[in-house]
Amino acid sequence: MSDAADQERIGDEVLVTLVRQLTVESDRFAEMFGEAHGLHRTDLNALAVIMDAARRGAPMSPSRLAGALHLSASATTSVLDRLERAGHLHRDRSATDRRKVELRMHEQAREIGSAFFLPLGERLSEAWRELDDNERRTIARFLTLTIEATTEVRGRLTE
Numbered sequence: 001m002s003d004a005a006d007q008e009r010i011g012d013e014v015l016v017t018l019v020r021q022l023t024v025e026s027d028r029f030a031e032m033f034g035e036a037h038g039l040h041r042t043d044l045n046a047l048a049v050i051m052d053a054a055r056r057g058a059p060m061s062p063s064r065l066a067g068a069l070h071l072s073a074s075a076t077t078s079v080l081d082r083l084e085r086a087g088h089l090h091r092d093r094s095a096t097d098r099r100k101v102e103l104r105m106h107e108q109a110r111e112i113g114s115a116f117f118l119p120l121g122e123r124l125s126e127a128w129r130e131l132d133d134n135e136r137r138t139i140a141r142f143l144t145l146t147i148e149a150t151t152e153v154r155g156r157l158t159e
Contacts, residue, residue, distance in 0.1 A: 001130065023124050026089055038086065039086065043086075046064065046080070047083065047089070048087065051105060051110070054105065059094065059103075059104075060103045062076055062077070062080060065103060066111060087108060089103055089105050090102055
């Protein structure tokens with residue numbers, strides 16, 4: 001944006017358009033990875049949910065994954081079967097409750113994902129260096145509010 005544009009109020013339509021463009025470009029990027037590794041978009045989403053749960057130290061179960069992805073039990077089983085056959089994850093019995101199954105990503109899957117997505121992360125970090133702390137806080141707040149609004153409306157539409 002030019003300096004003059006920076007001084008003008010940016011309307012909701014501009015923000016919606018930019019979020020939509022970001023979503024499309026992010027989807028295209030993820031689809032490239034999926035195509036290269038024979039994964040459906042839902043498979044990629046499942047891996048992301050499992051990886052995020054692992055980062056939080058919260059083991060992911062098949063039923064929690066189904067809820068997070070809004071899939072039926074049978075559709076979730078199909079996703080997990082594909083990911084297991086492709087060598088991206090394994091299902092383990094819980095160490096604390098043998099009746100429960102926990103989903104874990106193979107280290108090789110993590111390495112393959114990092115090799116593909118790391119250059120994007122590095123380029124984004126480079127682009128974001130131009131932003132000061134206040135701008136970063138505003139963007140984080142904007143993204144959080146946008147995610148919450150999207151989740152809320154999606155929830156209402158699926159009731």
